[in-house]
Structure formats: structure tokens, C-alpha cells
Amino acid sequence: MPEAGGVPVPERPRLAPGVRLHFDKTRGAWVLLSPERVIEAEGPAHEIIQRCDGTRTVGQIVDELATLFTADRAVIAADVTEMLSELVAKRLLVS
Amino acid sequence: MAAVATGLSAPLGLLAELTHRCPLACPYCSNPLALENKAGELDTGVWTRVFREAAALGVLQVHLSGGEPAARRDLVEITAAAREAGLYTNLITSAIGLDETRLARLQAAGLDHVQVSIQDVDPESADRIGGYPGGHARKLAFARQVVAAGLALTVNAVIHRANIDRVAALVEMACALGAGRVEVAHTQYYGWALRNRDALMPTREQVFQAMADVERIRPRYEGRMVIDLVVPDYYARRPKPCMGGWARRSLNVTPSGRVLPCHAAETIPGLEFWSVRDRSLADIWVNAPAFQAFRGTEWMREPCRSCDRREIDFGGCRCQALAVAGDAAATDPACDLSPHHARMLALAEAASAGDAPADYAYRGRGR
Numbered sequence: 001m002p003e004a005g006g007v008p009v010p011e012r013p014r015l016a017p018g019v020r021l022h023f024d025k026t027r028g029a030w031v032l033l034s035p036e037r038v039i040e041a042e043g044p045a046h047e048i049i050q051r052c053d054g055t056r057t058v059g060q061i062v063d064e065l066a067t068l069f070t071a072d073r074a075v076i077a078a079d080v081t082e083m084l085s086e087l088v089a090k091r092l093l094v095s
Numbered sequence: 096m097a098a099v100a101t102g103l104s105a106p107l108g109l110l111a112e113l114t115h116r117c118p119l120a121c122p123y124c125s126n127p128l129a130l131e132n133k134a135g136e137l138d139t140g141v142w143t144r145v146f147r148e149a150a151a152l153g154v155l156q157v158h159l160s161g162g163e164p165a166a167r168r169d170l171v172e173i174t175a176a177a178r179e180a181g182l183y184t185n186l187i188t189s190a191i192g193l194d195e196t197r198l199a200r201l202q203a204a205g206l207d208h209v210q211v212s213i214q215d216v217d218p219e220s221a222d223r224i225g226g227y228p229g230g231h232a233r234k235l236a237f238a239r240q241v242v243a244a245g246l247a248l249t250v251n252a253v254i255h256r257a258n259i260d261r262v263a264a265l266v267e268m269a270c271a272l273g274a275g276r277v278e279v280a281h282t283q284y285y286g287w288a289l290r291n292r293d294a295l296m297p298t299r300e301q302v303f304q305a306m307a308d309v310e311r312i313r314p315r316y317e318g319r320m321v322i323d324l325v326v327p328d329y330y331a332r333r334p335k336p337c338m339g340g341w342a343r344r345s346l347n348v349t350p351s352g353r354v355l356p357c358h359a360a361e362t363i364p365g366l367e368f369w370s371v372r373d374r375s376l377a378d379i380w381v382n383a384p385a386f387q388a389f390r391g392t393e394w395m396r397e398p399c400r401s402c403d404r405r406e407i408d409f410g411g412c413r414c415q416a417l418a419v420a421g422d423a424a425a426t427d428p429a430c431d432l433s434p435h436h437a438r439m440l441a442l443a444e445a446a447s448a449g450d451a452p453a454d455y456a457y458r459g460r461g462r
Binding site for chain 2 (some may be wrong): 005015017018019020022024026027031033034035036038088089090091
């Protein structure tokens with residue numbers, strides 16, 4: 001399990017029950033909806049979250065994003081792991 | 096879209112009070128003392144229109160509440176309508192009136208999340224608080240069915256004198272049930288809860304101990320369960336940002352269709368509420384007098400008006416200002432800058448001095 005900030009990230013992350021990624025047409029923004037919470041998925045976050053489907057590994061998600069953004073894999077890997085770790089800590093993501 | 100065009104923020108949440116009917120009679124209920132009856136309730140068709148209008152206005156989440164929403168025979172149809180409108184659907188229930196079959200139908204209708212209330216960890220105490228013998232066992236059984244169905248579960252525990260010493264155990268019970276989230280909700284004194292304030296109010300020591308207990312055990316649940324707190328106003332120093340600001344983030348529709356900026360707003364005399372029977376939700380959001388009454392900061396007086404927190408807490412709660420300071424436009428007395436703050440604390444201390452368990456005025460069962 002890749003780790004950042006002490007919270008382990010699952011091998012094949014998926015959104016927790018009750019958590020939904022939604023495009024908010026009124027505000028023109030991607031949002032993560034969960035009980036009593038609306039969290040804006042800013043910038044490229046929705047590209048990461050969309051791929052958390054329980055089938056892709058963290059490594060595959062990083063590969064896909066590195067291709068999508070034609071960016072350095074190590075940089076993407078650090079960003080993805082940090083974001084996924086935060087989502088796990090908030091219980092928005094599970095294995 | 097009208098709200099955006101006029102520069103107002105669009106609402107995020109809609110509390111749909113589908114009915115005021117409820118098999119339970121919790122003395123901490125914040126429903127109004129004058130409960131609406133079945134004959135006046137909106138039908139499925141009107142709720143469907145309200146959900147579509149809400150989604151078009153920018154609402155993302157609908158909370159199907161009451162009363163007990165399961166008392167509505169058309170709850171599954173209503174849930175489906177909310178989901179079809181594109182809303183995140185949260186069912187707020189006592190669990191009474193629901194079983195595995197009905198849960199499966201709700202899930203098939205697209206229900207996103209279930210919130211079940213638990214009154215205590217001790218069954219006898221829990222049933223006494225809810226005024227419904229056998230209710231606690233049914234709640235636990237239903238909560239387990241929710242989790243087994245793969246649905247997200249929140250346990251809501253309203254905290255007051257009869258259960259405050261068992262807050263940590265309530266949190267643990269929620270986790271053991273498989274909840275992803277628990278709400279430790281210190282009683283908010285509106286409606287029936289205000290009537291029962293003397294019987295419900297914990298002491299300051301109990302409140303501080305309970306708050307400390309939650310912080311002590313919080314790390315234990317990190318990554319497993321979210322613990323959300325509804326803070327105890329009467330012992331606070333700063334007011335809560337009630338509703339995230341009046342008429343700023345959410346709307347409340349009563350069983351008969353009146354649209355309120357918050358669920359206790361009808362306690363404030365002189366406010367004019369509009370109904371979804373007569374107007375569109377967008378029209379109401381922008382133009383209804385009750386929504387305009389305390390929107391923004393223009394209505395504020397000192398000490399709120401020049402306070403650097405005026406857009407953080409929005410002066411706190413209007414209904415509490417009315418209930419304690421006698422004036423809905425006053426600073427929420429939970430704020431220690433309010434001239435009524437000391438009196439609010441004194442009210443709490445006097446109320447909490449009584450012996451527990453005290454007699455309740457059970458919701459909907461007379462005085």
C-alpha cells in the first residue's frame with residue numbers, strides 16, 4: 001500500500017458507499033457529494049477520482065494521468081498519492 | 096438560474112419535510128409545536144416538481160425528512176423523483192416503518208444515503224427517550240440492513256442530559272453498526288426541544304466532558320468513520336454559522352409546501368412565507384420576504400454589524416436570538432459579545448440543575 005501522511009491508500013481505490021462524483025451544471029464545477037458534504041473537485045481532481053473505480057490500481061491511475069497531462073510520472077505519482085490519502089482520511093475513498 | 100443571474104449564491108441543500116407524522120415522540124424534536132396534519136401534505140406530483148425546480152436552481156442534495164418520512168406511502172416514488180431530478184438523496188429516518196423489502200425498493204429508486212437516529216446505547220433508556228417501546232431494537236436491525244445492502248449509513252445521536260455521559264459508547268455503537276459517519280448532535284433548543292429544555296439540558300461539566308471525550312476517541316476512528324459535531328450553543332462562546340447564513344445555502348419545505356430559510360423559521364413572528372403550491376422555488380429563493388429578511392449583513396445591528404466575524408457566523412441563529420433575547424434581529428446570545436450571553440448561560444445552568452430523568456413533554460402527545 002502506498003502511504004502518505006500516515007493514512008494508507010488502498011491498492012484499487014473506489015469511492016466509498018454514499019459518495020458520488022457529480023458535474024454541477026449551475027456552478028460549472030465537478031463536486032464530490034457525500035452525506036451533508038459537498039466538496040469541489042478542483043482542477044484535475046475529477047480526472048483522478050473518476051478513475052477510482054475499484055478495478056484500476058493506483059499505479060494504473062498514475063500512468064493514465066501522466067499520459068493525459070504529458071507530465072513527469074514521479075510528480076504525478078506524488079500528487080495522486082497525496083490526494084488519495086486525503087480522500088481516504090475523509091472516508092470518501094475505500095478499498 | 097434566476098438566483099445566479101441576480102448575484103445571489105445558489106442553494107446547495109433542500110430539506111424536504113415530507114410529513115410531520117412520526118411514530119416516535121422524542122422530546123428533543125425541533126419540529127414546531129403546531130404539527131401539520133396529513134390532509135395538508137403535498138402530493139407526489141408537487142414534490143416531483145419541487146425537486147426538478149431545486150435541481151435547476153443549483154441544489155445538489157435533498158434530505159428527505161419529517162417527521163418520519165417512511166410514514167409516507169409514496170416514499171419510494173418520492174425518492175425516485177428526487178434521484179431522477181439529479182439530486183443526491185439522503186433519507187433521514189427513525190427506521191420505524193422501514194424493513195428490508197422497502198429498503199431494497201428505495202435502493203433501486205436510487206437512494207444515496209441513509210441516516211438513522213439512535214437515542215441511547217441502553218435499550219430501555221433509548222425507548223424511553225423516543226417514547227416508543229421496542230424502537231431501539233428495530234433501529235439497530237434496520238441500520239444493519241442498510242450496511243448489508245451496501246448503502247452508506249450515518250448514525251445520528253442527539254445528545255442531552257439522559258445520554259450525555261455515554262457519548263463515547265454511542266460513537267462506538269455507530270462504528271460497530273458499520274456507519275461511515277456519526278453525528279454527535281448536542282440538542283438544539285427549538286420547537287419541542289425548547290419546550291423540554293429543563294428536562295434535556297446537561298450541565299456545563301457534562302458538556303465539556305462529552306466534547307473532550309469525542310476529541311479523545313476521534314483518532315481511533317480516522318479513516319473508518321467520520322465524527323461530526325453539532326455544538327452545544329448554550330455553553331458556547333461564539334455562535335454557530337446557522338444554516339451557513341440565512342437564505343444563503345439551503346431551503347426547507349414543510350409538509351404543506353411552505354418554504355422556509357430554516358426549519359424553525361416559523362417561530363419568528365411577522366415573516367411572510369411563500370408556498371410551492373403558488374410559486375416556483377426560484378421565485379421564492381430570490382424574492383420571498385422571509386428569505387430577504389435576514390439575508391446578507393444589511394439587517395445586522397451592533398455588535399454584529401462591525402464584527403470581523405459577520406460573514407463567518409452571520410450573527411448566529413435568528414430563531415435562537417428570538418427565543419432567548421426576544422428579538423430575531425439581535426446577535427445570537429450564544430456569542431459572548433451579546434448583552435444577553437450571560438443570561439443564556441444562566442438559563443442553561445438553571446435548566447440543568449434539575450434531577451434526571453425528568454418528565455418529558457413528548458412530541459405530538461400534548462403537554
